[in-house]
Amino acid sequence: MIELRDFLPSDVPDLVSWIDGPGSLILWSGPSAFRWPLDDAQLLSSLDTERRRRRSWTAVETNAPDTPLGHISLAREPHASTGRLGRVLVSPQARGRGLGELLVTSVQQLAFNELHLHRLSLGVFAHNERALHLYERLGFVREGTLREVCWVEGVWWSTVEMGLLDHEWRAARRH
Template identity: 35%
Template sequence: MNASLQGDFKINGLSLRSFVNLSPLEAEEVRRWRNHPEIRRFMYNDREIDSIEHIQFIESLRESSHSGYWVVHEENRPLGTLSLTRFNPLHHHAFLGIYANPFDSTKGRGKRLMEALLALSFSHFGLHTLKLEVMEENERAITLYETMGFVREGCWRDYIFKEGRYRSILLMGILNETL
């Protein structure tokens, strides 16, 4: 298993550039997406990220063997970002993260991003299973995950306290049936 999570990749006609290889301007663009209200509202940490925190986060990835983050482009069009965290080479699992570019409304970008992440996880990294956590009210993301073959594997009730009330978290997963 190749565990270099800080590499760049070309997958299904998409280019995946590691956060650690972005120019300062490109990194700033990613921060703009991450701070957009439509992205923040579905994140555990929903406060705005300032530029110092963002740079420190990217720096922290350089030596990481358990987290990788990528910006995805289709030709020159930025589709969004993908991540693998809690990457475990012993048990062949990881957790995914995804957000689409909130300034682009092309239909199907979620599916394109997910197809690339599944190919990266299963074909390149040789994972056996990919897991995720999603807020129960995030219907758009849940629809996407189910379309891609993820199934509901559990639920953490009232796990997150956000805007004055508790939110439950669905745990979903997909197996690489070829391994």
């Protein structure tokens, strides 16, 4: 069985090893969070500085809790009724087996059922078809495109903004 537990400093080397180039770094975390080459120090420092507004989790097999398989985070401003899902990443060996779905649905449940948020948002690069497909299947709606937001390896990348409201999520679960 796969479960989510809090992201630990000991998970950092695995996460760093899943990012194999500047393009995958930006695909995962956007243009400004980290610098290529990603290293343990950058991730550890972001864990520390973002601790108050971002919670991060690691997906693991229940019987292998020290072997990370996936990562996700939820950022929130204090007292806000909205949250931003981000940093969704599945180990390259574990992709295509439903782990992305498990990560996103787990955070949706936490956000709407436990934190009682009204809205979840996220940004995804427009050419990231796998991630777009996943988020749309899990109820996120395309709300707009930010055109040509960053220049990556010789081309402009655009982002799609997506959102999901609590009542939409509950209605979809009833069907």
